[in-house]
Amino acid sequence: MEADAAKLIGAGLAMLGTIGAGLGIGILVSGAVQGIARNPDASGDVQTNMILGIAFAEAVAIYCLVVALLIIFVG
Amino acid sequence: MDRPRPRIFRIPNRYLVLILLVLGFLAARIYHPVLPHIQVAPEVVFTINLPIVGTFAWTNTMTAMVIADVIMLLIAFSVRRSVRSGSLVPKGFSGAIEALIEVLYNMTESTAGKWAKKIFPWFGAITVFVLIVNWTELIPGVDTVGKIELAKEHGNPMQQVFDNVYTIMPAVDHEEVENDEGMFTLIPFVRTLSTDLNFTVALALISVTMTQVYGYQALGPGYFTKYLNFKALWNFFKNPMGIIDFGVGLLEIVSEISKILSFSFRLFGNIFAGTVLLFVIGTLVPVLAPTIFYLLEVFVGLIQAFVFGMLTMVFMSQAMMGHGDH
Numbered sequence: 001m002e003a004d005a006a007k008l009i010g011a012g013l014a015m016l017g018t019i020g021a022g023l024g025i026g027i028l029v030s031g032a033v034q035g036i037a038r039n040p041d042a043s044g045d046v047q048t049n050m051i052l053g054i055a056f057a058e059a060v061a062i063y064c065l066v067v068a069l070l071i072i073f074v075g
Numbered sequence: 076m077d078r079p080r081p082r083i084f085r086i087p088n089r090y091l092v093l094i095l096l097v098l099g100f101l102a103a104r105i106y107h108p109v110l111p112h113i114q115v116a117p118e119v120v121f122t123i124n125l126p127i128v129g130t131f132a133w134t135n136t137m138t139a140m141v142i143a144d145v146i147m148l149l150i151a152f153s154v155r156r157s158v159r160s161g162s163l164v165p166k167g168f169s170g171a172i173e174a175l176i177e178v179l180y181n182m183t184e185s186t187a188g189k190w191a192k193k194i195f196p197w198f199g200a201i202t203v204f205v206l207i208v209n210w211t212e213l214i215p216g217v218d219t220v221g222k223i224e225l226a227k228e229h230g231n232p233m234q235q236v237f238d239n240v241y242t243i244m245p246a247v248d249h250e251e252v253e254n255d256e257g258m259f260t261l262i263p264f265v266r267t268l269s270t271d272l273n274f275t276v277a278l279a280l281i282s283v284t285m286t287q288v289y290g291y292q293a294l295g296p297g298y299f300t301k302y303l304n305f306k307a308l309w310n311f312f313k314n315p316m317g318i319i320d321f322g323v324g325l326l327e328i329v330s331e332i333s334k335i336l337s338f339s340f341r342l343f344g345n346i347f348a349g350t351v352l353l354f355v356i357g358t359l360v361p362v363l364a365p366t367i368f369y370l371l372e373v374f375v376g377l378i379q380a381f382v383f384g385m386l387t388m389v390f391m392s393q394a395m396m397g398h399g400d401h
Contacts, residue, residue: 051381051382052385052386055341055379055386058341059337059340059341059344062340062341062348063340063344065344065348066343066344066347066348069115069344069347069348069351070115073113073114073115074114074115
């Protein structure tokens, strides 16, 4: 197999890690929405913490993307 | 039909948008966009020979940094005048900046409590600077206007538009570019600063180092018992789990290093992927589709700047409070 073909396959496989991020963010937002439904007055606090948690969960997906981009564009 | 319609240069905005759409469509038909050469490292625009340092390469991200600095100084000086005038309710742009600062400061106070005044400058400065840097990628001309050089790898033929203004055209025949000699590529003058790993890693290092410094200032040398938990070790005979607590303390050092990596790669990955996405969509569907992705990039840039600053603030306040408070 040539290096170019292996690079593309590797980049495609690296992106499978985003499944975890999608699941994580879904669970997180579900908890946040339930919290807001229970206590609408705290919605500002809950929303801020939810955005923080989403950034953490999404960072893992971004690591996968960075690995895929590094595979394609650098060596 | 009574309200004044918004207009620039005495033309209502909707006609201006229509004219620009038609011009954009014509420009995309005549000079079809070409996928630029994408690389992780920023491209060198020119090199200078300095006496002690040697060869200094000025990259296109450094130009973006200077532009972001100038924008931030302009914002600061324009707010300074209304702060100096002493009115309690500033109007216009200064009012907007005051609202932003108030939102950020309230967040800092609710998380950090009494340390808010020390932590807030870091939160505010990092958020505003990274926000300006992220939104620079949306200005037309960034990543597209540059100088044309001979390509080392795959290039494209170039075509003259005006005097001294050239553009890169897509390759017409596949047989022509077989030998890849004499083909050109574009080096942009300005490239988004957040796509430069130097910037994101440097900012992450500053953030994590200042967290440790503030932790030491707040708790004294006892701050380092978070990492080297000798108290749990001396209590080994009372509580055999002390060895594990000591190990957990050592793992905190690893966690700090992973924070550096996580900060830098989160910002880099989001913005770099955003610019690659804009390039690719701009090449495939140049006429209307980039608008949606520009909106996505506005949102992503805002969120990533806010998250960088807010995580810095949360880690600083956690370091200053120590673990004994809960």
